[in-house]
Amino acid sequence: MTAENRPLSPHIFIYRLHLTTLLSGLHRITGVMLIPGSVLLVLWLWAAATGTEAYATATWAIGSWLGRLCLFGWTFSLFYHLCNGIRHLFWDAGHGFELARARASGLAVVAASGALTLAVWIAGYAARGG
Template sequence: MSQSAPTKTQRPLSPHLQVYKPQMTSVLSILHRMTGVGLTVGLMLFAWWLVAAAIGPGAYAVFMNFAGSPVGMLLLFGFTLAFFYHLANGIRHLFWDSGLL
């Protein structure tokens, strides 16, 4: 038996993400996931704060110097925004699941 090469069928390709116009629900869903990842990173900073407080005043001073720097303030501000956005979006999902919206 001889095997012939498989023939390619001419099937249409499904459109990629660049074809679709972004909708509000998809953008909010992506932002919700991104803030969840950001909050996970922020929890590492929180753990650093707890460990620094447990180790002693020297380690705590190092953390406070970082938190007081412009980069640290920006990270803490971004963490706060991400937390409240994620919280509000979670409440919105609870309303959707309960059938109120």
């Protein structure tokens, strides 16, 4: 039997997509997305330390539509990864493995991360004055 025609275990896409599966994947994706976000955070601090002109350039970049889109993605990724991370900590402690509870905590994480993202953006626009 050659390497190509060996029997394979069913591929992941054979199975019906569950909320818990989707959220598990999203935890890793948001985690990876937070890395370029953190790099931009350092660049922003670096610009602020460099001087008023560099900071103005950074502020302009963040304020552009692409900047805001990235910042929105970063905010949501941050809060999702944070909330789902807390869910993981409960699992680490041995709680909430029952299917119904895992689903309910998943929905709670989506609601909480959405609410925190909105809260930060509303507060940001309020502070900025529009």
